[in-house]
Amino acid sequence: MHAPRLNTVPAPAAKPGTEPRPLILALRALAALVILWHHFASYPPLSAWAAPLLGPALEWLAAHARATQVFFVVGGYVMALSMAHRDWRLPTALGRYTLQRYLRLGLPYLAAMALVCLAYLYGEDWLPEEVAGTPVNLPQLLAHLFFLQAILGYEQLSAGFWFVCINFQLSLVYALTLWLRDGPARGRWNVPLILGTLLAALALFHTNLEASWDSWWLYFFPYFFMGVVIHHAVHHARSPRTFVLYALLFVAAMAFEWRWRLLSALLVGVLLWHAEWRGWGARWPRQPLLLGLGKIAYSLFLVHFPVLVFVAALWTRMGFNSPEMAAAGLAFAFAGSLALAHFFHRWIEQPAATLARRLHRPAAAHGAAGYETPLWQGR
Numbered sequence: 001m002h003a004p005r006l007n008t009v010p011a012p013a014a015k016p017g018t019e020p021r022p023l024i025l026a027l028r029a030l031a032a033l034v035i036l037w038h039h040f041a042s043y044p045p046l047s048a049w050a051a052p053l054l055g056p057a058l059e060w061l062a063a064h065a066r067a068t069q070v071f072f073v074v075g076g077y078v079m080a081l082s083m084a085h086r087d088w089r090l091p092t093a094l095g096r097y098t099l100q101r102y103l104r105l106g107l108p109y110l111a112a113m114a115l116v117c118l119a120y121l122y123g124e125d126w127l128p129e130e131v132a133g134t135p136v137n138l139p140q141l142l143a144h145l146f147f148l149q150a151i152l153g154y155e156q157l158s159a160g161f162w163f164v165c166i167n168f169q170l171s172l173v174y175a176l177t178l179w180l181r182d183g184p185a186r187g188r189w190n191v192p193l194i195l196g197t198l199l200a201a202l203a204l205f206h207t208n209l210e211a212s213w214d215s216w217w218l219y220f221f222p223y224f225f226m227g228v229v230i231h232h233a234v235h236h237a238r239s240p241r242t243f244v245l246y247a248l249l250f251v252a253a254m255a256f257e258w259r260w261r262l263l264s265a266l267l268v269g270v271l272l273w274h275a276e277w278r279g280w281g282a283r284w285p286r287q288p289l290l291l292g293l294g295k296i297a298y299s300l301f302l303v304h305f306p307v308l309v310f311v312a313a314l315w316t317r318m319g320f321n322s323p324e325m326a327a328a329g330l331a332f333a334f335a336g337s338l339a340l341a342h343f344f345h346r347w348i349e350q351p352a353a354t355l356a357r358r359l360h361r362p363a364a365a366h367g368a369a370g371y372e373t374p375l376w377q378g379r
Contacts, residue, residue, distance in 0.1 A: 023281035024074055025294025027268070031070035032297040036304045036337060038065035039159045040330055044128050046312050049326030068163055069223045069265040071301075072170075076227025077272060079171060080192075084235070086360070088175075088182040097175050100356045101168060106147075107352035108344070109164050112302035113144055116158040119306045123313025131309060150215035159305045162215075169217035170224045193232055197246070200225045204253035204262070222250070222262070226269040234276045243273050293338075299349050300341035307337045 020028075041047050041061035051058060087093065120132055133155050143149040144157055147165040156162055174192065181191035200222045213219040226246065233243040250266045253259075275281030285291075293300070311333040315321070320329060 020078065020294070021275070021281045022283065022285055022291055023272070023275045024078065025291045025297075026285050026287075027070050027074050027272070027294075028297035029290050029293035031067035031074075032293070032300045034065045034067035035160065035301060036334070037061050038067075039305055040308060040333065041065070043131050043159070043308065043312075045131075045316060045321070046308070046326045046329045046333070049321045050323050050330060053323035053327050054330075066261070066264070069261055070268050071163065071167075072220055072223035073226045073230075073265055073268045073272060075167060076170075076174075076224040077230050077276075078227070079174060079224075080228045080231035081235070083175065083178060084231070086178070088179045094175060094179050096359055098172060100359045101171050101175075103356040103359070104353055105164055105168055105171075107355070108299065108302055108349045109161070110145070111344070111348045112306065113141075113157055113161075115303060115306040116309060119309035119313065122310060123316070126313045126316040127309065131312060158302075160301055163301075165215075166217055166220050170221065173217055173221075174224075174228065190232075192228060193242070196221075196225045196228060197249075200246070201249060204249065205256060208253075208259070208262075209257060222253075223265040226250075226265055227272070230269060230273045230276060233273065240273070240277065243269075296341045296345040296349075299345040300337060303340045303344050304333075304337040307340055308333045311336065 038061055041058040047058050047062070083097075086097070090096075117136060120127070120136065123132065136157065140149065140154045140157070143152045143154045144161070147168050149156060150162055150165060174196075177192040177195050180195075181187065181189065185191050199218065203218050203221045207213040207216075207218045208220075208222060210219075217224075229243055229246045233240055247266060247269065250262055250269075254262050254266075272281070311329050315325065315329045320326070
């Protein structure tokens with residue numbers, strides 16, 4: 001009896017600019033929900049008032065509901081997919097991409113910043129210090145404007161803003177490696193893969209162990225680079241070898257010093273790689289509500305904290321501090337976050353993405369600039 005033959009050919013790549021795979025949307029949706037409820041459970045007063053009724057659930061959410069690794073791994077894959085066909089040899093390529101990325105991430109982020117400032121203003125005399133923090137000042141706002149608040153030591157205006165800053169840093173670092181590949185290296189070396197592997201190893205065995213690095217991209221780089229490696233393995237090398245070797249690097253790092261965050265990133269990476277390699281991520285899941293939530297995940301990520309702040313201030317003003325009313329307040333904040341995220345996605349995030357796309361110049365054929373298909377492709 002012959003063993004069944006394994007399919008070793010990956011599914012066809014999706015064309016850049018097409019709709020994200022259902023699995024990617026589902027992962028985004030679930031990650032956004034987990035992060036939302038982690039924040040709802042972590043910040044008073046609603047969580048504290050609801051504790052007699054929902055204590056064990058809220059304690060677990062506050063302690064264990066972390067899902068930013070999902071966004072990093074999926075984001076790295078989607079970014080590699082969308083940036084693969086850009087022409088990085090142009091003198092203006094890096095500058096154009098930086099502006100494009102700022103419009104895509106920054107405009108919704110600035111709108112969310114305005115929302116949270118309005119929520120703080122509304123609840124100025126009613127919110128606990130853990131939520132309201134210190135009064136907002138101009139240098140703090142300017143630091144947020146350029147994604148520098150954590151680096152410069154300013155307090156974050158909203159839970160989750162740190163992730164947008166790190167995402168922006170990572171996208172610029174990855175764009176720089178693409179420019180090095182197509183410019184100075186003239187396509188002879190796969191600079192993103194070579195340099196990225198070295199940086200990931202440095203992070204896994206050094207910077208990811210030091211909390212002092214968590215304001216910088218290098219701390220989070222191994223998660224993001226997991227997505228880039230998956231893209232290379234599926235769409236360029238067309239072999240699982242690159243991904244397996246990188247996964248073993250994660251295993252070695254966990255053996256060196258155990259970290260749950262590495263395991264979660266690795267599990268997400270294995271799931272995403274298998275889905276893209278076998279092609280089932282383009283067909284499953286098909287639940288419309290889940291996929292719809294995945295499309296507005298970034299908006300939900302941005303607006304849920306301002307909504308929580310507003311509802312907490314409103315409930316405090318109204319004296320709704322019983323466990324039942326606090327639980328109702330959390331449910332109301334959840335429903336309000338979903339509703340506002342839908343509006344925010346339609347009227348702010350999508351127009352920002354459209355504006356960013358207008359700056360994108362389609363790539364020319366590689367041969368036009370003096371070299372053919374990069375030598376590293378297919379290896």
